[in-house]
Amino acid sequence: xxxxxxxxxHVILSxxxxxxxxxxYSYGGTVNLFWYVQYPGQHLQLLLKYxxxxxxxxxxxxxxxxxxxxxxxxxxxxxxxxxxxTAEYFCAVRAxxxxxxxxxxxxxxxxxxx
Amino acid sequence: xxxxxxSPRHEVTEMGQEVTLRCKxxxxxxxxxxxxxxxxxxxxxxxxxxxxxxxxxxxxPEDRFSAKMPNASFSTLKIQPxxxxxxxxxxxxxxxxAGGALAKNIQYFGAGTRLSVL
Numbered sequence: 001x002x003x004x005x006x007x008x009x010h011v012i013l014s015x016x017x018x019x020x021x022x023x024x025y026s027y028g029g030t031v032n033l034f035w036y037v038q039y040p041g042q043h044l045q046l047l048l049k050y051x052x053x054x055x056x057x058x059x060x061x062x063x064x065x066x067x068x069x070x071x072x073x074x075x076x077x078x079x080x081x082x083x084x085x086t087a088e089y090f091c092a093v094r095a096x097x098x099x100x101x102x103x104x105x106x107x108x109x110x111x112x113x114x
Numbered sequence: 115x116x117x118x119x120x121s122p123r124h125e126v127t128e129m130g131q132e133v134t135l136r137c138k139x140x141x142x143x144x145x146x147x148x149x150x151x152x153x154x155x156x157x158x159x160x161x162x163x164x165x166x167x168x169x170x171x172x173x174x175p176e177d178r179f180s181a182k183m184p185n186a187s188f189s190t191l192k193i194q195p196x197x198x199x200x201x202x203x204x205x206x207x208x209x210x211x212a213g214g215a216l217a218k219n220i221q222y223f224g225a226g227t228r229l230s231v232l
Contacts, residue, residue: 042225043205043223043224043225043226044157044205044207044223045223046221046222049220090157099164099169099170099211100145100164100169100211100219101162101170102159102221103159104156104157104159106156107156107157
């Protein structure tokens, strides 16, 4: 089945550590890619997106993601995390011919220890 | 812009009761999505509408669930009768789908309704 996979379900880091969250998808063709963040008790907010062009995408709060088409991946990175980055992170893909639908990964819960 | 507005924010009800969740999408958006989030199953798409018409309801768990969008500015998700396993956070999201700019639309989420069925 076509899917979006986030392999790390829980990640615990200390402040100032570097972060990389994996996201892989199984759709062929042209896809649109998104990372959403959900802070504790809040709704999902868009962190960054990729539609076309430069495969290295810069988002808010120092986050970036790199689209590697050959690996079907869109990993999220941040060089130095802060306690306030504690949240759940969701990768989402708009597959070809999916209309307006997004398929979300299972999410990764990040805890940053002060 | 006020964003996507959902009500109520919290709902506590007893098993067997009817529950109605409400959503007001962002003005001008023509696509609306209902999601359910639980610890066990994560974020699931229940149904989505384009121009008030249901496009895909394959995620609706069973006949107890129904969703309507009578106009472009309002949608409801109803559960009748409710069961304890329906306890979850229900999110509504909206986006603007333009014919030539499919790649550009982004989903914006509401704050969610936390439903507890006792």
